[in-house]
Amino acid sequence: MSARHGPRPGHGPGAGPAMALVGEKPRDFRGTLRRLLRYLRPRLWQLGAVFLLAALSTVFSIVSPRIMGKATTILFEGLLAKLSGVPGAGIDFGRIARILVLLGLLYVASAAFGIVQQFVMSGVSQRTVYDLRNQVNEKLARLPLSFYDRKTHGEVLSRVTNDIDTIAGTLQQSLTQLITAIVTLVGVVVMMLSISPVLTLVTLVSLPLSLLVTVGVARRSQGYFKAQQKALGELNGHVEETYTGHQVVKAFGREEDVVAEFDRINQRLYEAGWKAQFVSGIIMPLMAFVNNIGYVIVAVVGGIFVARRAVEIGDIQAFLQYARQFSQPITQTANIANILQSTIAAAERVFELLDEPEIVPDPAEPVRLEQVRGEVRFENVSFRYKPDEPLIEDLNLTARPGQVIAIVGHTGAGKTTLVNLLMRFYEIDGGRITVDGVDIRRLRRDDLRSLFGMVLQDTWLFHGTIRENIAYxxxxxxxxxxxxxAKLAHADGFIRSLPDGYDTVLNEEASNISQGQKQLLTIARAFLADPPMLILDEATSSVDTRTELQIQQAMQTLMKGRTSFVIAHRLSTIREADLILVMDHGRIVEQGTHRELLAAGGPYADLYYSQFAAGQGLAG
Structure with missing residues (x-):
């Protein structure tokens, strides 16, 4: 039986639009951007269509004010001529109607191009991120256990979920917004120049002031946003830790301390949060103030031009609309630049994961064991977690078919490491490990691990019914x-006592059943797997004495005829083992039966007497 360990992904706190100002800067912007763009190469023609559609949608939108200005000019001049008493003068409503129809068509076309562009871009972004997620998921399956020892679950999940979601959001929204902003900026400037170069120059005078305001406020708010995110992370960690250990908090009466710590962190979050929101929030009022100054100047100068008949009144109306639009793409582009920084930083973290060293690949022509007898040998095995810190050196061990091998020793002696090497969770540095005479490196990892059933001290159950958890x-x-x-594991009785029996749904932490009941379910899972060999890591550590005796009886049945490795802390559970290995600092310092080791009076006897001298009698 194989089991995949680790919590299910969750979703961390997201940032709103204002958070775009925070942007974590990547270490290699250009290199990461080029690598990210490679994922878009298979969809270049779709991206070309998106660019064209976005440009057309924006162009039609930009041209509309100029055409609307023509209608205003016709209306104004016709009314002015009529009021002046010009014979036959009047408003040409037919021409105005044609202009309005044209405007309607332009607006419809702009909206239609925009909708199609979003549709195509949605497919491009989601397919790109789909491919990236697949690569990351496949990579996670190829990473060695040492990677998960170095990285926290939260860090890995953040890269798989939050960072990839950031990339998806940027591809979906920011890329098209950037195209629209650039086309809008260029188009607005061209249209303003076509109306009046002088008025365009007046409008551009406000540009440096707008940039100064935007950059100044953004820099000031960035520090506050960083402080806000830091405090938010601390608050989330505090709440999660307190919630997980709420029984311990209550048992030691630390509720007031926990609440006081929450208040301190929450106060820091409040202070950083309101400053960040206030400072970032004043960008728009300040920009509006600067734009209004430019708007007033354009209106005054434009009025003078109209009075002198240098510019038509409809063109001034269009120009004022363009002046209003002029600052929007600039602000939008600055915001997108910050978002792009965050996106490239997120992509960099994802690529770091994809570049992690992988496990040694399975052999091209693997050996398949048909009839497994269960003979396991460790031959001159050496291993170290760190290159300069040896743990296991020249270890030799033989487990005969059907034997029960118990492994004991102090914490850190190397008991679990031995099992990890046997399962190829780690690769040995020297020597070899064989099953039925075949080096386990000649087997596919899946084939090797299918030979073993595992019952661990740390139970792992997923969110689902009890039936589904056993059937795993x-x-x-x-x-x-x-x-x-379930009956063999003595779990059937408590399962049927639950309201929904085998259909009882375990919650995310399986906290709606006891620790002992969780252990019984994992043992039932091992019974169902019916493997030729077993690994038991103190499987009865979380059950009461009566249940322990029942499980030991069931284990004897389960282990009959199977090679079994039992990691034991409670030495009462291994008295009948065929061979007991006593480990210390990665070495086997003693081996023999229970009686032989007690008679020898060595490390095993010391361990045994320290556990049982004070009450249980010294059975030999």
């Missing part, structure tokens, strides 16, 4: 086989 041991198991496995 073997695909396609029948109801009868599941119930039989």
């Amino acid at each position: 041991g073997r695909e396609g198991a029948t109801e009868e086989e599941i119930v039989r496995a």
Whole structure:
């Protein structure tokens, strides 16, 4: 039976639009950007269509004010001529109607191009991120266990979820917004120049002031946003830690301390938050103030031009609209630049994950063991977690078919490491490990691990029914086989006492059943898997004495005829083992049966007497 360990992904706190100002800067912007763009190469023609559609949508939108200005000019001049008493003068409503129809068509076309562009871009962005997620998921399956020892679950999940979501959001929204902003800026400037170069120059005078305001405020708010994010992270961690350990908090009466710490962090979050929101929020009022100054100047100068008949009144109306639009793409582009920084930083973290060293690949022509007898040998095995810190040196061990091998020793002696090497969670540095005479490196990892059933001290159950959790041991198991496995593990009784029996749904932490009941379910899962060899890591550590005796009886049945490795802390559970290995600092310092080791009076006897001298009697 194989089990995949680790919590299910969750979603961290997201940032709103204002958070775009925070932007974490990447270390290699250009290199990461080029690598990210490679994921878009298979969809270049779609991207070309998106650019064209976005440009057309924007162009039609930009041309509309100029055409609307023509209608205003016709209306104004016709009314002025009529009021002046010009014979036959009047408003040409037919021409105005044609202009309005043209405007309607332009607006419809602009909206239609925009909708199609969003549709195509949605497909491009989601397919790109789909491919990236697949690569990351496949990479996670190829990473060695040492990677997960170095990285926290939260860090890995953040790269798989939040960072990829950031990339998806940028591809979906910011890329098209950037195209629109650039086309809008160029188009607005061209249209303003076509109306009046002088008025355009007047408008451009306000540009440096707008940039100064935007950059100045953004820099000031960035520090506050960083402080806000830091305090938010601390608050989330404090709440999660307190919630997870709420029983301990209550048991030691630390509720007031926990609340006081929450208040301190919350106060810091409040102070940083309101400053960040206030400072970033004044960008728009300040920009509006600067734009209004330019607007007033343009209106006054434009009025003078109209009075002198240098510019038509409809063109001034269009120019004022363009002046209003002029600062928007600049602000939008500055915001997108910050978002792009965050996106490239997120992509950099994802690529760092994809560049992690992988496990040694399975052999091209693997050996398949058909009839497994269960003979396991460690031959001159050496291993170290860190290159300069040896842990296991020249270890030799032989487990005969059907033997029960117990492994004991102090914490850190190397007991679990031995099992990790046997399962190829880590690769040995020297020597070899064989199953039935075949080096385990000649087997596919999946084939090797399918030979072992594992019952660990740290139980792992997923969110689902009890039936589904037991059936995880073997695909396609029948109801009868599941119930039989539960009965062998002495779990059937408590399962049927639950309101929904085997259909009882375990919550995310499986906290709606006891620790001992969780252990019984993992043992039932091992029964169902029915493997040729077993690994038991103190499987009875979380159950009461009566249940422990029941499980030991069941284990004797389960281990019969199977090579079994039992990591034990409670030495009462391994008295009947065929061979007991006593480990210390990665070495086997003693080996023999329970009686032999007690008679020898060595490390095993010391361990045993320290556990049982004070009450249980010294059974030998």
